[in-house]
Amino acid sequence: MHIEEPATHNFIEVDFQPQQLPPLQTLLNSNQSCELLKQVTQIIDTNPASELATTLQAIAEKLQQFLDTQQIVIYSIHGNDSTVAPNSLISSPNLNHTNSNHSIAVPIFTPNFSISGASTKERVLWGILIANGCSLLSCEQQECSILKLIAREISVAIQQAQLLTKLQAETEARNRVETQANQYLQQIDHQSLYIEQIQQQLLSSEKIATLGELIVDLVKEIRDPVEFIFNALYSASQYAEDLIQLLEHYEHYYPTPPATLPTFLQSLDTNFIKTDFIKLLWSLQAGSEQLQKIVSALHNFSDDDSQIKKINLNHTISGAIAILQHRLKQQPNRPGIEVVKEFGDIPLVECLPSEINQVFISLLTNAIEALEERLNYDNSFMPKIWISTEVVQSHLSLLSNTSVLSNKQKQKVLIHIYDNGTGILPHIQRRMFEPFFTTKPIAKSMGLGLAISKQIIEQNHRGKIRCNSQLGHGTEFVIEIYTSGRHNADIKKHANF
Incomplete structure (x- = not known):
């Protein structure tokens, strides 16, 4: 296999300091230069910022036609550039151009973005714009000026692409953060619902536990008045039977009482019944009221x-x-x-x-x-x-x-x-x-x-x-x-x- 020896090119030395670029008035020294700048600007405005490679390819073709050079090369030196592949060559060759060993190279500078994303005054070297096979040495100064002008426009296109890439990255990051935040909020909602359920269970458990302790104590508290009422009701019913029997005697013999009535009254001991019966009824009422208060309060609590x-x-x-x-x-x-x-x-x-x-x-x-x-x-x-x-x-x-x-x-x-x-x-x-x-x-x-x-x-x-x-x-x-x-x-x- 035969490998041709690479051609030797004579590069025209160009100062890489962006601040020393000629003013636009000097560069725009002809109608042709104005037309070229207009067409390059139109290419940048027409093509989306996301398609930087296509834009640079069109600019290279347009510049090659204008300068009538053998080849226009746009060379990226950034390995971390996401818009153009690192060390890529965007070129437009002129196959009909005669071989020449004259080439002109100008730097392409872009703004340096700070950590916050803002553009700083410092500019960094992005790549090189090369015109291979320049035909006329007398036109070198004019060609160099035109290349510097186009390098400025290329820098604008690159800056737009970089800003778009940065914006897309920030948007994706924000979307990821929002997605994560929504997931966290959903988890918090689920956890809050779970906590509310636990709280409700704890409330019910605490209430049941308190109610259980109260019932144990209140059963003892209620037992005494219940037993008293039960026993008192037996005596009260006996008193009631004796009094009813006495009324029946009066009803039977009224209006002439029998001679045995005093003996019957003495056997009943009516004076004791009157006194004790009233006390017994008062006690029954007090005991029942106490029970009613306890039961009512317990009902309200439970x-x-x-x-x-x-x-x-x-x-x-x-x-x-x-x-x-x-x-x-x-x-x-x-x-x-x-x-x-x-x-x-x-x-x-x-x-x-x-x-x-x-x-x-x-x-x-x-x-x-x-x-x-x-x-x-x-x-x-x-x-x-x-x-x-x-x-x-x-x-x-x-x-x-x-x-x-x-x-x-x-x-x-x-x-x-x-x-x-x-x-x-x-x-x-x-x-x-x-x-x-x-x-x-x-x-x-x-x-x-x-x-x-x-x-x-x-x-x-x-x-x-x-x-x-x-x-x-x-x-x-x-x-x-x-x-x-x-x-x-x-x-x-x-x-x-």
Whole structure:
């Protein structure tokens, strides 16, 4: 195989500094140069920026025709250029041109882009524009000027292609980020739904656990009045039979009583029956009322009805006290816990009764346990719980939201539950509303009571709950809740988490 020796070319030396390019007035020294520039500009404007190779090929052909050279070569020196293959040759050969060893080469500079994507004053060498086989040495200066001018236009085309490539890359990156963000948002939505389901299960579990503990204690509490009523009803029925028998004697012998009537009355002991029967009826009434309070309060606590209702919080608190009466009364190892109720004249409150009742049960249980803890080491201590309710306007609110509401909607009810127990340390106060945080043994408490209470008041009812406590001076819980159902939609949305 014969390999021809490459031809020797004489390159015309051209200064590669872009700032030393001749001004356009000098370059455009003829109508032909103006026409060439116009045609090259039209090629750049006509061809898409994404097809740089096609644009450069057309420019090379047009320039070759104009200069009547053997070959026009556009040489890329950038290995990382994505628009034109590295070390590629965009050429337009003139097969009919006589071989010449004269060539002219001019540099092609492009702007240097900063990291942020902005163009800087610094320019970098992109490639070389070469005219091989120049025919007339007398025209070298003119040809060199024309090549520099065309190199400028080629630089514009390259810059447009680079900007388009950069824009496409940024668009693809942004699309990838948006796709990933959407995937993350979907995952967050799924996780949020899963967390809501877990929260609902925890709420139900905590409520069932509390209800189970209450039922165990209330069964013992209810057993005594039930047995008393059962036994008292036997005596009451005996008294009733004797009195009915006495009436039957009067009806039979009226208006002339028999001589045996005094003896019969003496055997009945009517004076004792009158006194004891009345006392027995009073006791039966008291026992039945106590049972009715306990059963009614227990029903309100265990009711799963998710309907918003208007309730009297004073009655609801009284019901919670009735449920916990077995823990408030005197025990063999400690005195009874006094409950002082200072109920104000408050309006009805629109809420979910079952959830609000659970909050009161939880807070009262915490107060009782705090008092029992202090009684363990202070026998002279007199345990007491104060509960007060009042109605206030929004400017006294614990909340930061002061949106414009009607006078009725501005009303809120404040509930204060205070005990003179041991108090709470500051570092515990900061975490006491966190789920699963507890200072009690795990077997005794899951640490969900206060967390669920906060969720019910603040998220489900858009209210507020706070704790004020000082070690050795007791603890106060303050609940704020609007009387109006301005958040009915929110209450329904967040009901049972």
